[in-house]
Amino acid sequence: MRSFIVSAIGSLCLILSLINHSSACTCFCLDTPEGPVFGSNLDLLFPADGLVFINHRGIEKEGFEASPTGETAKWVSKYGSVTFNLAGREWAFGGMNEAGLVLGSMELLKAEFPEPDHRPGLPIGVWAQYVLDTCGSVEEAIEVDSRVRIEDAAPPIHYLIADASGNCVAIEWLDGEFVCYSGEDLPVKAMSNMRYASALAAYEQGGPSWWWSNPGQSAERFATAHERNESYDASRDPNAVNYAFGTLIHGVVAPHTKWSIVYDIGKREIWYGTVVSQPVKHISFENVDFSCDAPLKMLDVNAPLEGDVEESFIPYDSETNLKVLHTLCERYGMGISEDVASGVVRHIDSFECAE
Numbered sequence: 001m002r003s004f005i006v007s008a009i010g011s012l013c014l015i016l017s018l019i020n021h022s023s024a025c026t027c028f029c030l031d032t033p034e035g036p037v038f039g040s041n042l043d044l045l046f047p048a049d050g051l052v053f054i055n056h057r058g059i060e061k062e063g064f065e066a067s068p069t070g071e072t073a074k075w076v077s078k079y080g081s082v083t084f085n086l087a088g089r090e091w092a093f094g095g096m097n098e099a100g101l102v103l104g105s106m107e108l109l110k111a112e113f114p115e116p117d118h119r120p121g122l123p124i125g126v127w128a129q130y131v132l133d134t135c136g137s138v139e140e141a142i143e144v145d146s147r148v149r150i151e152d153a154a155p156p157i158h159y160l161i162a163d164a165s166g167n168c169v170a171i172e173w174l175d176g177e178f179v180c181y182s183g184e185d186l187p188v189k190a191m192s193n194m195r196y197a198s199a200l201a202a203y204e205q206g207g208p209s210w211w212w213s214n215p216g217q218s219a220e221r222f223a224t225a226h227e228r229n230e231s232y233d234a235s236r237d238p239n240a241v242n243y244a245f246g247t248l249i250h251g252v253v254a255p256h257t258k259w260s261i262v263y264d265i266g267k268r269e270i271w272y273g274t275v276v277s278q279p280v281k282h283i284s285f286e287n288v289d290f291s292c293d294a295p296l297k298m299l300d301v302n303a304p305l306e307g308d309v310e311e312s313f314i315p316y317d318s319e320t321n322l323k324v325l326h327t328l329c330e331r332y333g334m335g336i337s338e339d340v341a342s343g344v345v346r347h348i349d350s351f352e353c354a355e
Helices: 003-019 123-134 138-146 198-205 217-233 240-251 316-332 338-349
Strands: 023-030 037-044 051-055 059-064 072-077 079-085 092-097 100-107 159-161 166-174 177-182 257-264 269-273 279-282 296-299
Touching: 003 296, 023 100, 023 159, 023 217, 023 240, 037 092, 037 100, 037 240, 051 123, 051 316, 059 123, 072 123, 079 123, 092 123, 100 123, 123 138, 123 159, 138 159, 138 177, 198 217, 217 338, 240 257, 240 269, 269 296
Parallel strands: none
Antiparallel strands: 023 037, 037 257, 051 079, 051 296, 059 072, 079 092, 092 100, 100 159, 159 166, 166 177, 257 269, 269 279
């Protein structure tokens, strides 16, 4: 059974790699007097169906691929979280946890992941969920790489992660090595689809003077996000969430932007809209039950809603989760057998409360 699941995960990672090769994204962290505000755009050439999940604390979980010593990643979620998922449960594109840790993912074609070693591996979406499950700070997120390995089969990607204190880290895998930038090494709290060091070097060499001729590209989006962050004035723009949305939908928008998400970390609130359902939706952690024995809930990211949506979440069911996965595969012309899809979902559905 274990070998079947690993094979299934390999198929799913191949599909996700095709998706990411058709995508681009931008993330940034805006410092405000009331705490950090994090913005994230998903840019995708094809329609972006997906689910918003309420993930519980206290859930015992296990990865798919064993290390050469036969060890799989095993953990208990320390924090509850709300995540936005393209491929179903546990495959997080981005999200925020109870501690105020926020993670955003972006394509990076130049990423090169490590070879298998003593660490158990996790696919990209599950790696992201692992971080949200177990980490309450940027420092803890940086330490994840010492425990689990992001799988080489995963599509190329890098991450921007922020915590409630306003600390941020850019995480990449370059030439098989884990690379991170934080503190003084992260003068620009933004990322797009270039290596962080390359984007920063281009910006410092006067990139904005010529990027206007190449709208929507990675370098321009990196520069624009930074300039918007630097231009923020709380006395002039008291609503930081609206300001962040302005950056997402006017400043760093790309021709194929599908989702725009703003995380108000200090208030533990999420605001989002999609190209299919543009009215802004709102989720407050004050109205979310993250306890282990609470019903697992989800919401169609494109549901025609507006305003507070906590009461619109519905109980999780495997059939809907499978449908999202199959629809995603069909959109990209990649068939996936019922056995493969069901094997992945059954494994994830086996996760239960640790107590």
